[in-house]
Amino acid sequence: MARKKAPKDGSAPSTRPSWQALTKDELLSRLATDGKGLSEEESGQRLEQFGPNALPEVRSRGLLVRFFSHFRNLLIYVLLAAAAIAAALHHWVDTGVILTVVLVNAIIGFIQEGKAEDALRAIRQMLSAKAMVVRGGRRMSIPAEQLVPGDLVTLQSGDKVPADLRLLKVKSLQVQEAALTGESVAVAKSLDPVSPETDLGDRRNMAYSGTLVTQGQGAGVVVATGVDTEIGRISTLVSRVESLTTPLLQQMDRLARWITAAVLLIAMLVFVAGITLRDHTAAEMFMIVVGLAVAAIPEGLPAILTVTLAIGVQRMATRKAIIRRLPVVETLGSVSIIGSDKTGTLTRNEMTVRSVITLTDSYNVTGTGYDPHGTFEHDGQTSDPTADDLLRQTLLAALLCNDSSLQKREDASGWEVHGDPMEGALLAAAMKAGMNPEHETKQYPRTDLIPFESEHKFMATLHHSHEGRAFLFLKGAPERVVEMCKEVVGAGHNQPKDREYWHEQIEQMAARGQRVLAVATKPVRNEQSELTFDDVESDLALLGLYGLIDPPREEAISAVGECQAAGIRVKMITGDHSSTARAIAAQLKLQNTKEAVTGHELEQMDDPELQKRLNDVDVYARVSPEHKLRIVTLLQQQGAIVAMTGDGVNDAPALKRADVGIAMGRKGTEAAKEASEMVISDDNFASIVDAVREGRTVYDNLKKAIAFLLPVNGGESVSIILAILAGLTLPIAPLQILWVNMVSSVALAMALAFEFSEKDIMKRPPRPAKESMLTPFLVWRILLISTLFAAGIFGIFSWTQYHGYSLEESRTYAVNTLVLMEIFYLFSVRRLRSSSLGLSGLFGSGKVLIAVSVVLVLQLIFTYAPFMETFFDTRPIPAAMWLVMLAVGLALLMVLELEKWLIERWGRRDVRRRTD
Numbered sequence: 001m002a003r004k005k006a007p008k009d010g011s012a013p014s015t016r017p018s019w020q021a022l023t024k025d026e027l028l029s030r031l032a033t034d035g036k037g038l039s040e041e042e043s044g045q046r047l048e049q050f051g052p053n054a055l056p057e058v059r060s061r062g063l064l065v066r067f068f069s070h071f072r073n074l075l076i077y078v079l080l081a082a083a084a085i086a087a088a089l090h091h092w093v094d095t096g097v098i099l100t101v102v103l104v105n106a107i108i109g110f111i112q113e114g115k116a117e118d119a120l121r122a123i124r125q126m127l128s129a130k131a132m133v134v135r136g137g138r139r140m141s142i143p144a145e146q147l148v149p150g151d152l153v154t155l156q157s158g159d160k161v162p163a164d165l166r167l168l169k170v171k172s173l174q175v176q177e178a179a180l181t182g183e184s185v186a187v188a189k190s191l192d193p194v195s196p197e198t199d200l201g202d203r204r205n206m207a208y209s210g211t212l213v214t215q216g217q218g219a220g221v222v223v224a225t226g227v228d229t230e231i232g233r234i235s236t237l238v239s240r241v242e243s244l245t246t247p248l249l250q251q252m253d254r255l256a257r258w259i260t261a262a263v264l265l266i267a268m269l270v271f272v273a274g275i276t277l278r279d280h281t282a283a284e285m286f287m288i289v290v291g292l293a294v295a296a297i298p299e300g301l302p303a304i305l306t307v308t309l310a311i312g313v314q315r316m317a318t319r320k321a322i323i324r325r326l327p328v329v330e331t332l333g334s335v336s337i338i339g340s341d342k343t344g345t346l347t348r349n350e351m352t353v354r355s356v357i358t359l360t361d362s363y364n365v366t367g368t369g370y371d372p373h374g375t376f377e378h379d380g381q382t383s384d385p386t387a388d389d390l391l392r393q394t395l396l397a398a399l400l401c402n403d404s405s406l407q408k409r410e411d412a413s414g415w416e417v418h419g420d421p422m423e424g425a426l427l428a429a430a431m432k433a434g435m436n437p438e439h440e441t442k443q444y445p446r447t448d449l450i451p452f453e454s455e456h457k458f459m460a461t462l463h464h465s466h467e468g469r470a471f472l473f474l475k476g477a478p479e480r481v482v483e484m485c486k487e488v489v490g491a492g493h494n495q496p497k498d499r500e501y502w503h504e505q506i507e508q509m510a511a512r513g514q515r516v517l518a519v520a521t522k523p524v525r526n527e528q529s530e531l532t533f534d535d536v537e538s539d540l541a542l543l544g545l546y547g548l549i550d551p552p553r554e555e556a557i558s559a560v561g562e563c564q565a566a567g568i569r570v571k572m573i574t575g576d577h578s579s580t581a582r583a584i585a586a587q588l589k590l591q592n593t594k595e596a597v598t599g600h601e602l603e604q605m606d607d608p609e610l611q612k613r614l615n616d617v618d619v620y621a622r623v624s625p626e627h628k629l630r631i632v633t634l635l636q637q638q639g640a641i642v643a644m645t646g647d648g649v650n651d652a653p654a655l656k657r658a659d660v661g662i663a664m665g666r667k668g669t670e671a672a673k674e675a676s677e678m679v680i681s682d683d684n685f686a687s688i689v690d691a692v693r694e695g696r697t698v699y700d701n702l703k704k705a706i707a708f709l710l711p712v713n714g715g716e717s718v719s720i721i722l723a724i725l726a727g728l729t730l731p732i733a734p735l736q737i738l739w740v741n742m743v744s745s746v747a748l749a750m751a752l753a754f755e756f757s758e759k760d761i762m763k764r765p766p767r768p769a770k771e772s773m774l775t776p777f778l779v780w781r782i783l784l785i786s787t788l789f790a791a792g793i794f795g796i797f798s799w800t801q802y803h804g805y806s807l808e809e810s811r812t813y814a815v816n817t818l819v820l821m822e823i824f825y826l827f828s829v830r831r832l833r834s835s836s837l838g839l840s841g842l843f844g845s846g847k848v849l850i851a852v853s854v855v856l857v858l859q860l861i862f863t864y865a866p867f868m869e870t871f872f873d874t875r876p877i878p879a880a881m882w883l884v885m886l887a888v889g890l891a892l893l894m895v896l897e898l899e900k901w902l903i904e905r906w907g908r909r910d911v912r913r914r915t916d
């Protein structure tokens with residue numbers, strides 16, 4: 001129990017013991033525990049003594065480093081050089097303005113980036129790991145951070161080992177220790193002590209923090225936590241800070257850098273040409289060139305795209321979709337197929353037993369939810385379940401071959417289940433027949449079990465009665481159980497029914513959408529204390545069938561509809577029976593519910609055949625996790641972008657392979673979560689569709705930010721280049737351009753990051769995965785707006801010059817006209833294709849209205865404040881002239897709305913022509 005903090009008694013920390021070599025008694029005495037779990041009080045004290053079970057996070061870059069990172073940007077270097085040269089030329093005002101603008105820009109970037117990083121960190125914390133421990137005699141799930149040495153932890157397949165454990169119990173436990181040893185083949189665990197010198201990879205009786213349980217179950221006592229664990233010794237830091245970037249953002253970053261380099265080159269040429277060909281002084285040309293550089297480089301773009309992405313991720317988190325890998329935000333918008341589990345994702349996972357069929361009779365069960373009150377009806381009459389011995393056996397099997405428990409809610413709002421909902425439903429049914437789980441489990445204690453795994457689709461338990469009888473109970477997927485009851489079907493009864501009979505019953509129940517489960521039993525020798533697969537493969541006697549209902553989630557039905565409108569095909573991929581699956585699929589209104597492909601059929605088909613079936617089959621039943629991988633791979637080969645859900649440890653390969661791997665937050669194992677790009681915290685299909693919608697929205701917003709910022713740069717550069725080419729005075733002075741780009745434009749564009757989804761966002765087909773951000777439509781838009789901006793700037797400048805205004809006044813008009821045009825364009829760009837002229841288009845976004853108000857106030861200060869006159873050479877302008885400038889902005893909006901209308905009409909005619 002070594003730890004950096006000295007123990008309370010003040011003794012020096014002991015050296016690390018070889019936990020693997022101790023006997024169980026030595027182990028427990030060193031850890032001061034009886035191996036049955038700590039009390040709440042003791043664990044609290046130890047937590048104080050040993051600190052939380054966590055590795056310190058990588059210290060995110062210090063504030064100063066972060067702040068100065070905003071100066072590491074080519075444009076900033078250019079500006080700083082410009083400030084230095086301006087200072088050398090004694091242009092103090094210019095120097096001051098450039099430096100201030102650079103500083104303000106860095107401050108804005110610093111604050112925004114900080115917020116984005118905080119948001120992501122908060123989202124990561126939503127995914128913190130859990131551990132199952134026994135505390136105060138009760139099994140409970142606690143945050144892994146709260147584990148202390150001496151805690152008793154239980155493990156099952158899919159878990160990530162939460163601390164270093166010395167194992168006390170193993171049942172086919174296998175652990176993959178690649179995180180520590182680099183070895184990806186799982187290691188089987190055992191209990192015997194090994195020598196102190198044994199290598200880490202061979203310490204079979206230990207399970208180390210950060211490794212993954214791939215199979216079986218186990219329990220162990222915590223020997224080390226936090227930095228004292230083996231993984232903690234290798235790397236005492238966890239790298240949690242993910243850089244805020246995606247392929248698209250990198251692409252845009254590269255574009256911005258290319259533009260910068262090109263602009264610098266052109267600027268240099270213009271500088272030389274200006275001096276040699278046009279007799280400008282170097283000082284004059286220098287300022288012109290700085291103006292050109294500032295005008296043409298989209299300096300605000302990368303920051304705004306990052307913020308847009310971070311806001312999208314944050315929004316998804318509020319909609320229960322937690323993004324683990326940022327690039328997936330982009331992929332979500334292109335998803336064309338969602339492969340979803342059924343139970344708990346498409347259905348509510350609130351199960352209730354509706355019918356029980358035994359060899360001789362069939363019963364309907366009444367009651368709702370997990371409330372263990374209800375009656376058994378036979379032929380429409382209430383009947384006494386205790387009178388039928390076979391029914392009693394059937395119920396006892398379901399009660400004992402069961403790991404769940406039911407509890408009345410504290411607020412008396414009903415009953416809740418701890419553990420698997422299906423097992424909870426079985427327990428409720430047994431309790432409805434008057435059985436008491438506590439009493440029965442004492443009467444027939446469990447000696448061993450084979451846990452449920454979706455590969456073998458059953459669970460079995462071994463019991464010994466106090467009278468010296470031993471038997472096993474098994475429950476599982478009915479066709480599988482019926483097949484397993486090879487030798488005797490309905491043993492101990494005079495009229496055994498053949499398999500045909502049972503298959504018919506199963507089919508009938510499943511066709512009603514019920515999940516069917518079979519229970520079976522087998523007597524064994526009293527000496528037998530272990531259960532193996534051989535034990536359950538023969539001589540089983542079928543006891544009966546259960547029919548459970550699990551209705552579809554209402555919101556999943558509408559989400560499926562939404563997907564269909566959005567060109568996304570939903571495929572149900574379930575471990576359940578094909579008739580049950582098809583019945584539920586029909587209730588969910590999936591496209592094709594007439595046929596289903598089962599895991600078995602799937603295995604019979606070769607790839608080309610399956611490819612063909614994949615196109616039109618939407619229901620895949622009785623599939624195992626490996627089948628999922630094949631389905632994903634083949635769908636991807638057909639060009640689909642596949643989102644796939646999963647929860648078990650064996651789902652990991654399919655989740656990794658899918659374009660968007662989605663793990664279930666509640667039901668999902670740590671292994672599934674680690675393999676996925678996204679975790680749905682409420683396990684709900686509707687949340688996946690929400691995430692897709694948000695993904696499409698983020699992409700739209702990135703597009704809008706680009707469509708907004710690039711033409712501003714374009715318009716400004718065109719104006720300057722025209723002026724230089726024609727030998728005219730610049731319509732906007734270089735410092736003024738700096739103001740527009742780094743203050744007004746950034747403030748306005750920032751509002752676009754917060755835009756909500758457009759109405760038709762889920763009515764469009766998925767975006768082609770390879771589509772470049774700069775679509776022909778967007779390039780056209782950028783060119784059109786650049787031209788209109790240039791025309792506006794030049795128009796108002798020349799017009800006012802013509803009417804005898806001073807150069808300073810004309811420039812003030814030009815700057816304000818440009819900003820007003822930006823404002824009107826902002827309203828237009830909120831809707832890329834549909835009209836913005838409506839209440840929601842104009843007033844729908846509070847953020848836009850705030851940004852516009854702020855920018856208008858800034859422009860008034862810019863225009864009328866005397867100190868601005870000193871810095872930017874502005875002049876107060878008469879109020880009436882604002883009307884003229886407003887008219888120019890309004891005209892721009894009208895032209896753009898006309899363009900949208902024409903494109904829409906043309907598009908519709910085009911579609912009609914194509915469909916005619």
Ligand code: ATP
Nearest residue numbers: 341342343452454457458459475476477574575576
């Ligand atoms: P989905 O894949 O849509 O979540 P599912 O829950 O039916 O569906 P699995 O968990 O793979 O998928 O279960 C497959 C089958 O195994 C179930 O249909 C059921 O018959 C059986 N089964 C599920 N849970 C248990 C359990 N705890 N004990 C015994 N059998 C079970």
